[in-house]
Amino acid sequence: TMMLRALRRATPWRDITRRCFSTNPEPLHTFSEKIRSGPSLSDFIHKHHDGGPSVSGSQSPYYSPEEHPSANNAEEHAVATHPPYLNPLQFHGEGRKVFIESYGCQMNMADTEIVRSIMLNSGYANAPTSDEADVIFLNTCAIREHAEHKIWQRLSELKSIRTKNKSKRDTTVGVLGCMAERLKSKLIESDMMLDLVVGPDAYRDLPRLLAQVDSGSQAINVLLSLDETYADITPVRTSTDNNSAYVSIMRGCNNMCSYCIVPFTRGRERSRNIDSILSEVRMLSEQGYKEVTLLGQNVNSYNYTGEQDSPSPSEAVTVGLRDGFSTIYKAAPSGVRFPALVDRISQVDPEMRIRFTSPHPKDFPDELLSLINDRPNVCKSLHIPAQSGNTDVLARMRRGYSREAYLDLVRSIRRLVPGCSLSSDFIAGFCGETEQEHRDTVSLLEDVGFDQAFMFAYSLREKTHAHRTMKDDVPQDVKIRRLNEIIDTFYAHLKGRNALEVGAHHLVLVEGTSKRSKEALSGRSDTNKKVIFPDLPLQQAGGKGERRAQRGDYVIVRIDSSSGVALHGTPVQISSIAEYSKWRSQKRLIKKKKKKKKKKT
Numbered sequence: 001t002m003m004l005r006a007l008r009r010a011t012p013w014r015d016i017t018r019r020c021f022s023t024n025p026e027p028l029h030t031f032s033e034k035i036r037s038g039p040s041l042s043d044f045i046h047k048h049h050d051g052g053p054s055v056s057g058s059q060s061p062y063y064s065p066e067e068h069p070s071a072n073n074a075e076e077h078a079v080a081t082h083p084p085y086l087n088p089l090q091f092h093g094e095g096r097k098v099f100i101e102s103y104g105c106q107m108n109m110a111d112t113e114i115v116r117s118i119m120l121n122s123g124y125a126n127a128p129t130s131d132e133a134d135v136i137f138l139n140t141c142a143i144r145e146h147a148e149h150k151i152w153q154r155l156s157e158l159k160s161i162r163t164k165n166k167s168k169r170d171t172t173v174g175v176l177g178c179m180a181e182r183l184k185s186k187l188i189e190s191d192m193m194l195d196l197v198v199g200p201d202a203y204r205d206l207p208r209l210l211a212q213v214d215s216g217s218q219a220i221n222v223l224l225s226l227d228e229t230y231a232d233i234t235p236v237r238t239s240t241d242n243n244s245a246y247v248s249i250m251r252g253c254n255n256m257c258s259y260c261i262v263p264f265t266r267g268r269e270r271s272r273n274i275d276s277i278l279s280e281v282r283m284l285s286e287q288g289y290k291e292v293t294l295l296g297q298n299v300n301s302y303n304y305t306g307e308q309d310s311p312s313p314s315e316a317v318t319v320g321l322r323d324g325f326s327t328i329y330k331a332a333p334s335g336v337r338f339p340a341l342v343d344r345i346s347q348v349d350p351e352m353r354i355r356f357t358s359p360h361p362k363d364f365p366d367e368l369l370s371l372i373n374d375r376p377n378v379c380k381s382l383h384i385p386a387q388s389g390n391t392d393v394l395a396r397m398r399r400g401y402s403r404e405a406y407l408d409l410v411r412s413i414r415r416l417v418p419g420c421s422l423s424s425d426f427i428a429g430f431c432g433e434t435e436q437e438h439r440d441t442v443s444l445l446e447d448v449g450f451d452q453a454f455m456f457a458y459s460l461r462e463k464t465h466a467h468r469t470m471k472d473d474v475p476q477d478v479k480i481r482r483l484n485e486i487i488d489t490f491y492a493h494l495k496g497r498n499a500l501e502v503g504a505h506h507l508v509l510v511e512g513t514s515k516r517s518k519e520a521l522s523g524r525s526d527t528n529k530k531v532i533f534p535d536l537p538l539q540q541a542g543g544k545g546e547r548r549a550q551r552g553d554y555v556i557v558r559i560d561s562s563s564g565v566a567l568h569g570t571p572v573q574i575s576s577i578a579e580y581s582k583w584r585s586q587k588r589l590i591k592k593k594k595k596k597k598k599k600k601t
Helices: 003-009 011-022 028-036 074-078 106-121 145-164 178-183 185-189 201-216 262-266 274-286 338-346 366-374 391-397 403-416 435-448 465-470 476-499 575-601
Strands: 097-102 135-140 173-178 197-198 220-221 243-248 291-295 353-355 379-384 421-430 453-459 505-513 518-524 530-535 538-539 544-550 556-564 566-575
Touching: 011 243, 074 391, 097 106, 106 243, 106 291, 135 145, 145 173, 173 178, 173 201, 178 185, 178 197, 178 262, 185 197, 197 201, 197 338, 201 220, 220 465, 243 274, 243 338, 262 538, 274 338, 291 338, 338 353, 366 403, 391 403, 391 435, 403 435, 421 435, 421 476, 435 476, 453 476, 453 505, 476 556, 505 530, 505 575, 518 556, 530 556, 538 566, 556 575, 566 575
Parallel strands: 097 135, 135 173, 173 197, 197 220, 243 291, 291 353, 379 421, 421 453, 530 566
Antiparallel strands: 505 518, 505 556, 518 530, 538 544, 556 566
16 A cells, blocks of 8 residues: 555556556556656665664654755755655645644643644745634644534634635645544544544644645544654744743553543653753753743653663662552553653753643652752642542542542652642542542542642543443533532632732742733742732842843742732742742741740740
């Protein structure tokens, strides 16, 4: 099949049909020469170039945005990125404009930056809006039914636009990501006038698939990969916010939780080359970014075992699961694990904050928690998805821990990372959930006191373990009622937790002007809480004079009050991560001296 497809490209199919059916066929020797000039068997054999990764593997070279090949030199650049039997000019975008709409998680936002890089490297251009686009991609989510419903609505809108507006009929519309992987050909077979369906591991194939669409046929590639990480592709970020950036460090998930579609839409876990991660973080630091968020479906199970960067003995330790936690899969050979990665990233730029999401509770060794506490630039804000507060429900979910094990982890975090904020995920109305099991979830929220939570009613997903073996037997109205109780409990306790912040000081990374007042600035604390404070002239740390804070500055803020999920305070001075650490140490020392003085008197 591969050879036939290649033959069609090397020798256009119309030439073959002309030879077979034309009343005036071309000479046989001409046709034979075209066949001989096509690909041979050697063109399909796994090859290496310059001692690097294979052309047919997941590491084919791409170029940074400033090196995008133009139409004049596309063939020269494409020698490295296309198999030798394909003409790269067939895939060149010739300046056509692409608009990408992203839905769902942060991983989709990061994937959009990867897709944008691939398209620019293939001669396409960015479209500022969908109205100006020749190609529209919807990068989709499939985690819940509601997420997919939004995509169907948007596809219906685009179909209506293309049907009613003659100038839009040639617009190419494609669905990318998890929904594409889940529904596959069902999307193509729908009545939404879709041209293209591409799964999360096939984005490199987009230029070829678009060429196929241009030839008059629909195109689909939903093959999952065991090694694709897009490590060699430099993401193209178009946001004007150069405060924060996402850095993908691994893809896929092995956990196979019974409710979750991710292993079926994102594939098996594979970790990105550590050198490429460090290079991207260095590049972001040089570009002035102040915060990076490390991304992965199970981010703290990162385990790079590649040969290109063999772990040192100190990094290649076997990190066991916490007591009370288990998995249903066999552990992979130990390589560079997540604590070692965070350690090395945190040293790239001590003034750049490090966050990560989304983790699994099983992958929080004390080694990681101690590192978070010791490094000032690793944020004291952890996402610990619980999903339920009942041990029996957790077993049906195949989460690999009990309520007691989860609470033990929370106690360890409170002990090893004092002042750390916690966030979590909760599902209301999972298969077979009783009223008492629901009450256990509510009580977990009360016992822990989370600073942020993502709460949803259960949505049954095809292909999952729950879909195959359980009944979605909790009525929808009961799910909604339980969900509302979970939400109400969370916010009731959040109000109390935020009240405890009054009088505390936080180092806030300024994000810009507050949406509610042009005379106030807004930003995020190390603990990931929104902080609003007046825009005033401030003294700079180190006696550097006075100025107003700008986006990207670190400002020490004393908290005066709270409202809802936001804290309000008074700015003290413009600072830095290093200066703030010294400032806090001095404040603690003064506090200790005052306590000693009180004891003496």
